[in-house]
Amino acid sequence: MTRRPILAANWKMHKRRAEAESFARDLVKRLGSDSATSLRSQDVEVVIAPPFPWLGAVSAQLAGSAIGCAAQNVHPEPQGAFTGEVSPAMLVDAGCRYAIVGHSERRALFGETDAFIARKVAALQRADLTPILCVGETLSEREAGQTEAVLARQLEGSLAELDVSQAARLVLAYEPVWAIGTGRTATPEIAQQAHAFLRERLTARLGSVAGAIRIQYGGSVKPDNVSVLMAEPDIDGALVGGASLEAASFATIVRYQEKPK
Ligand code: PGA
Numbered sequence: 001m002t003r004r005p006i007l008a009a010n011w012k013m014h015k016r017r018a019e020a021e022s023f024a025r026d027l028v029k030r031l032g033s034d035s036a037t038s039l040r041s042q043d044v045e046v047v048i049a050p051p052f053p054w055l056g057a058v059s060a061q062l063a064g065s066a067i068g069c070a071a072q073n074v075h076p077e078p079q080g081a082f083t084g085e086v087s088p089a090m091l092v093d094a095g096c097r098y099a100i101v102g103h104s105e106r107r108a109l110f111g112e113t114d115a116f117i118a119r120k121v122a123a124l125q126r127a128d129l130t131p132i133l134c135v136g137e138t139l140s141e142r143e144a145g146q147t148e149a150v151l152a153r154q155l156e157g158s159l160a161e162l163d164v165s166q167a168a169r170l171v172l173a174y175e176p177v178w179a180i181g182t183g184r185t186a187t188p189e190i191a192q193q194a195h196a197f198l199r200e201r202l203t204a205r206l207g208s209v210a211g212a213i214r215i216q217y218g219g220s221v222k223p224d225n226v227s228v229l230m231a232e233p234d235i236d237g238a239l240v241g242g243a244s245l246e247a248a249s250f251a252t253i254v255r256y257q258e259k260p261k
Pocket of ligand 1: 010175179180181182183218219220221239240241242243
């Protein structure tokens with residue numbers, strides 16, 4: 001089954017408003033003035049995840065292009081007394097089409113559990129937003145030989161409330177925690193092994209639709225390592241942090257197919 005590659009920029013807590021807007025303008029220009037056509041001809045999907053306050057401003061800059069806007073988080077409830085939180089419908093109003101959920105920083109620094117993440121996945125589906133669900137093991141878990149157990153537990157837990165009829169639209173991101181922001185990328189072999197394992201689990205849970213689900217790799221993806229990673233059969237995209245902060249660098253990553261493998 002062919003899966004359309006999806007490359008996403010996760011800015012985390014970076015960029016003031018003017019920087020966010022000029023990045024978006026610059027990226028649209030770099031990916032072709034008619035970026036819808038240009039991206040389609042490369043057949044990749046491109047997404048930027050700015051901080052919450054800039055979602056509207058960035059979406060406005062991306063209007064008319066094929067580049068999508070993602071939130072970095074969401075709250076599962078539609079509304080209510082949840083100070084500081086943002087609902088799926090609010091993301092839709094801000095021009096978002098995707099939201100990242102379960103990022104390891106949210107799990108580790110903000111105590112998010114698989115059960116809470118599962119509610120977010122379902123809430124995004126109900127709002128017609130595409131969830132980008134992150135899973136990944138820490139270095140000590142890998143060294144203890146627990147990688148597959150951790151991935152299986154996170155996957156199962158985070159998909160506990162999945163609307164199976166919309167499963168094909170789900171995007172998964174394998175992000176080994178030891179590779180995030182460390183410059184220590186997983187080798188293509190290590191990443192492929194984890195991706196193949198995740199796809200196997202998805203197949204066990206969902207059947208043949210698992211073949212349509214894109215699995216991104218994340219963790220120190222750079223312009224010079226993206227093509228070897230993307231050459232692996234179960235790596236269908238990248239979730240890029242540090243190397244997504246400059247438009248030139250992220251545009252090079254998006255155009256990985258133009259580089260010799
Ligand atoms: P990195 O971050 O590319 O800076 O390693 C990836 C991520 O956390 O999504």
